[in-house]
Amino acid sequence: MQSGALPTIHDVAARAGVSKSVVSRALAGAYGVAPATTARVKRAAIDLGYVANANARGMSAHRTHTLGVFVRDASTPFYGHLLTAFQLQAAARGYRVVTATGAGSFPIAEERRALETLVSLRVEGLIVCSGALPVEDVLPFARRIPTVVAGRPERDDAVSSVYCDERGGGRGLADHVADLGHERVAVLTVSPSGSLTQSARTDAMVRRLRSRGVDVARIRSEDHGADPRDLDSFVDRVVSLGGVTAIMAPSDHWAVGVLEAMRRRGLSAPGDFSVTGYDAVAPFATELFGITSWRQPLGVIGALSVDDVVDQIDGRSSGATHTAIDGELVVGRTAARR
Amino acid sequence: MQSGALPTIHDVAARAGVSKSVVSRALAGAYGVAPATTARVKRAAIDLGYVANANARGMSAHRTHTLGVFVRDASTPFYGHLLTAFQLQAAARGYRVVTATGAGSFPIAEERRALETLVSLRVEGLIVCSGALPVEDVLPFARRIPTVVAGRPERDDAVSSVYCDERGGGRGLADHVADLGHERVAVLTVSPSGSLTQSARTDAMVRRLRSRGVDVARIRSEDHGADPRDLDSFVDRVVSLGGVTAIMAPSDHWAVGVLEAMRRRGLSAPGDFSVTGYDAVAPFATELFGITSWRQPLGVIGALSVDDVVDQIDGRSSGATHTAIDGELVVGRTAARR
DNA sequence: CTGTTAGCGCGTTCAT
DNA sequence: ATGAACGCGCTAACAG
Numbered sequence: 001m002q003s004g005a006l007p008t009i010h011d012v013a014a015r016a017g018v019s020k021s022v023v024s025r026a027l028a029g030a031y032g033v034a035p036a037t038t039a040r041v042k043r044a045a046i047d048l049g050y051v052a053n054a055n056a057r058g059m060s061a062h063r064t065h066t067l068g069v070f071v072r073d074a075s076t077p078f079y080g081h082l083l084t085a086f087q088l089q090a091a092a093r094g095y096r097v098v099t100a101t102g103a104g105s106f107p108i109a110e111e112r113r114a115l116e117t118l119v120s121l122r123v124e125g126l127i128v129c130s131g132a133l134p135v136e137d138v139l140p141f142a143r144r145i146p147t148v149v150a151g152r153p154e155r156d157d158a159v160s161s162v163y164c165d166e167r168g169g170g171r172g173l174a175d176h177v178a179d180l181g182h183e184r185v186a187v188l189t190v191s192p193s194g195s196l197t198q199s200a201r202t203d204a205m206v207r208r209l210r211s212r213g214v215d216v217a218r219i220r221s222e223d224h225g226a227d228p229r230d231l232d233s234f235v236d237r238v239v240s241l242g243g244v245t246a247i248m249a250p251s252d253h254w255a256v257g258v259l260e261a262m263r264r265r266g267l268s269a270p271g272d273f274s275v276t277g278y279d280a281v282a283p284f285a286t287e288l289f290g291i292t293s294w295r296q297p298l299g300v301i302g303a304l305s306v307d308d309v310v311d312q313i314d315g316r317s318s319g320a321t322h323t324a325i326d327g328e329l330v331v332g333r334t335a336a337r338r
Numbered sequence: 339m340q341s342g343a344l345p346t347i348h349d350v351a352a353r354a355g356v357s358k359s360v361v362s363r364a365l366a367g368a369y370g371v372a373p374a375t376t377a378r379v380k381r382a383a384i385d386l387g388y389v390a391n392a393n394a395r396g397m398s399a400h401r402t403h404t405l406g407v408f409v410r411d412a413s414t415p416f417y418g419h420l421l422t423a424f425q426l427q428a429a430a431r432g433y434r435v436v437t438a439t440g441a442g443s444f445p446i447a448e449e450r451r452a453l454e455t456l457v458s459l460r461v462e463g464l465i466v467c468s469g470a471l472p473v474e475d476v477l478p479f480a481r482r483i484p485t486v487v488a489g490r491p492e493r494d495d496a497v498s499s500v501y502c503d504e505r506g507g508g509r510g511l512a513d514h515v516a517d518l519g520h521e522r523v524a525v526l527t528v529s530p531s532g533s534l535t536q537s538a539r540t541d542a543m544v545r546r547l548r549s550r551g552v553d554v555a556r557i558r559s560e561d562h563g564a565d566p567r568d569l570d571s572f573v574d575r576v577v578s579l580g581g582v583t584a585i586m587a588p589s590d591h592w593a594v595g596v597l598e599a600m601r602r603r604g605l606s607a608p609g610d611f612s613v614t615g616y617d618a619v620a621p622f623a624t625e626l627f628g629i630t631s632w633r634q635p636l637g638v639i640g641a642l643s644v645d646d647v648v649d650q651i652d653g654r655s656s657g658a659t660h661t662a663i664d665g666e667l668v669v670g671r672t673a674a675r676r
Numbered sequence: 677c678t679g680t681t682a683g684c685g686c687g688t689t690c691a692t
Numbered sequence: 693a694t695g696a697a698c699g700c701g702c703t704a705a706c707a708g
Contacts, residue, residue, distance in 0.1 A: 004482065005482070006457070006460070006482055006483075008684090008685055008686085009685065009686060009687095010685075010686095018694075018695085019694065019695045019696080020685085020686075020687095020695090021687085021688080021694070021695060021696080022693085022694060022695080024686070024687060024688085025687090025688095025694095028687085032693065032694090033693070033694085034693060034694090037693080037694085049478060049482070051454055051457045051458050052458055052685085052686075053397075053458065053460055053684090053685055053686070054455075054458040054459050054460070055393035055394075055396055055397060055402075055459065055460055055684095055685080055686095056393075056397060056684075056685035056686040056687090056700090057685080057686055057687075058393055058686090058700090059391075059393060059394060059397070059684095059685080059686070059687090059699090059700040059701065059702095060685085060686050060687045060688075060699070060700050061686080061687060061688095061700085062700075064393070073422065074412060074418045074421045074422055074425075075415065075418040075419045075421070075422040076415075076418065077413065077414075077415055077418070079418075080412045080413040080414065080415070080417075080418040081413045083412045083413065083439065084411065084412055084413040084439065087412075087438075087439050096455055097437075097438075098436040098437070098459075099435075099436070099437040100425075100435075101421060101422060101425045101435075101437075116389055117392075117434055119344070119389045120389050120390055120391065120392040121392050121393065121436075122344070122391055122392070122393055140387060144342065144343070144344055144387070145344075253621075256621060283591075283594060283621065283622070284621070289627070346700090346701055346702085347701060347702065347703095348701075356678075356679085357678070357679050357680080358679095358701085358702075358703095359678075359679065359680080359702095359703080359704085360677090360678060360679080362702065362703060362704090363678095363703090366703085370677060370678085371677070371678080372677060372678085375677080375678085390701085390702075391700090391701055391702070393700095393701080393702090394684090394700075394701035394702040394703090395701080395702055395703070396684090396702090397683095397684040397685065397686095397700095397701080397702070397703090398683075398684050398701080398702050398703040398704075399684085399702080399703060399704085400684075400703095
């Protein structure tokens with residue numbers, strides 16, 4: 001038993017000695033089907049290992065109960081946690097999730113194609129999380145399918161967005177560094193095309209530091225290879241600047257790169273330089289690693305994103321909304337009083 | 339333009355002034371369609387923002403070109419990297435990937451349901467990665483759909499498996515520790531029901547250490563709360579044992595827990611105890627973290643898994659295969675000569 | 677080269 | 693309470 005091709009509703013009907021219609025109803029809610037028949041049908045379905053074809057069902061029902069999620073790179077804990085949060089909340093709301101993922105440096109064109117794949121699957125809602133994909137590429141789909149951009153602020157009223165307040169976070173971290181007494185700080189930045197969110201938060205850091213009278217050296221990662229794993233020349237640059245006592249990175253990932261490069265130079269944090277990151281997702285946020293950072297509540301962002309699309313699908317929502325979530329300072333051991 | 343419901347092949351046909359069949363062929367490969375017509379059809383499709391319904395296509399074509407991947411918990415870098423590897427190789431082989439994932443402690447029953455979801459989507463192949471789901475729960479599906487269990491060895495000839503040689507890895511790490519001169523070692527173990535792979539590797543560690551004359555204290559995590567984040571009582575136990583100079587953990591994740599608990603006790607590695615992990619996936623494998631570990635080549639495992647299922651689907655493979663991949667020692671800074 | 681027809685597996689009227 | 697018939701969007705024969 002139970003081998004070969006997958007059985008169809010027809011096979012179940014034959015085995016139970018009824019018509020397909022009865023099987024459909026018996027397995028659905030059993031309204032208007034004799035109890036005995038229902039039992040017989042269910043038994044037949046189990047014997048055959050019947051699993052209804054969701055695609056066929058979706059066609060006639062015009063509903064797939066599926067959400068499409070696009071994440072830039074599932075291999076990083078940041079997106080991984082988000083993914084898990086989506087899955088959890090979607091299940092709670094009665095939806096399935098299909099995921100399209102890139103790998104690291106995903107060309108924008110590929111990301112667009114990935115979105116099309118999701119649409120071809122006739123997902124009922126779209127959740128996009130990519131620090132890089134321009135909103136223009138999302139809009140064509142957003143006009144047809146309820147869409148929310150997660151983890152990044154948007155303004156367009158065709159798409160919803162749920163995100164952590166980047167500027168607020170950047171300011172919060174900057175205040176912390178300023179409070180620690182640092183008077184000359186190097187801020188490592190990335191280009192907006194690299195990551196909208198990261199550049200927004202570093203912008204905020206620079207601005208807040210300056211408004212507090214701190215001397216800021218803004219250093220672009222593009223000038224130093226733009227590779228978080230090879231920041232040696234960046235560190236050299238900071239050292240040569242002289243007088244810098246703290247380094248602020250656009251993310252924990254970059255901060256780790258900075259710390260490693262420092263380590264190769266025989267420098268350590270916070271002894272030689274105080275270092276801050278951003279995201280505070282495990283395992284960086286662990287006590288052991290101890291990076292001073294700013295935590296984004298990924299579980300909340302994920303849940304609210306799902307709620308937003310589902311509400312749009314159910315027509316319970318008027319239109320696109322933009323929700324900012326507050327993060328919180330995570331005091332680690334890589335930044336200290338000057 | 340381009341808003342409202344998604345257009346169907348019918349809409350495109352109407353706009354191009356041809357029949358649906360022509361549209362289908364023109365968009366597919368354009369065999370036997372006048373160049374002028376093809377152009378007209380393509381233009382109409384673009385104007386309408388047409389994206390073919392993959393579900394409907396799958397029904398008539400009896401092919402979905404979709405692989406179903408189940409990962410236990412996408413939020414960990416280990417599974418995240420695997421996921422990325424699958425996606426990459428699947429794309430190269432012309433397949434799409436839909437992912438079902440749980441979150442952390444996923445009840446086995448839920449995992450079974452997740453597999454059913456994948457089957458209901460009529461995926462053509464199944465890739466299962468879960469250290470916990472028993473093979474018995476996979477078998478019913480494996481008999482009908484080409485299946486490969488990734489990251490864990492199997493014996494059954496109904497499913498393929500691609501995995502890293504756990505015993506070899508356990509032995510390799512044990513040899514490293516023994517070579518470093520440790521004569522009394524504590525090995526933290528997990529139950530097979532918790533993780534088949536982790537228990538296999540720690541078993542191998544214990545055996546190899548003993549065969550080399552090392553005094554081994556085998557300590558079960560279940561006796562200490564079984565939570566990687568709270569290993570204080572475990573560390574206390576190791577300390578009270580006396581004479582132990584090294585601790586071997588079942589994974590980097592556990593090792594981090596051990597290191598943190600040590601830290602809370604004012605102990606450090608390798609000064610007080612040498613500590614080893616397992617997996618060596620970023621960011622633990624980074625220079626900064628420096629955990630001495632054993633690396634599993636996740637990219638290779640992912641690619642070979644996809645190749646295996648796809649070959650089975652294409653009928654290019656005779657049957658289930660079991661492929662063991664060798665890992666490699668990652669020398670970090672948490673383990674040192676005694 | 678193009679239009680017509682027949683399903684794919686399922687849910688849903690509508691009769692019976 | 694049950695069955696027959698139709699259609700979802702698409703591809704694959706089959707005619708023209």
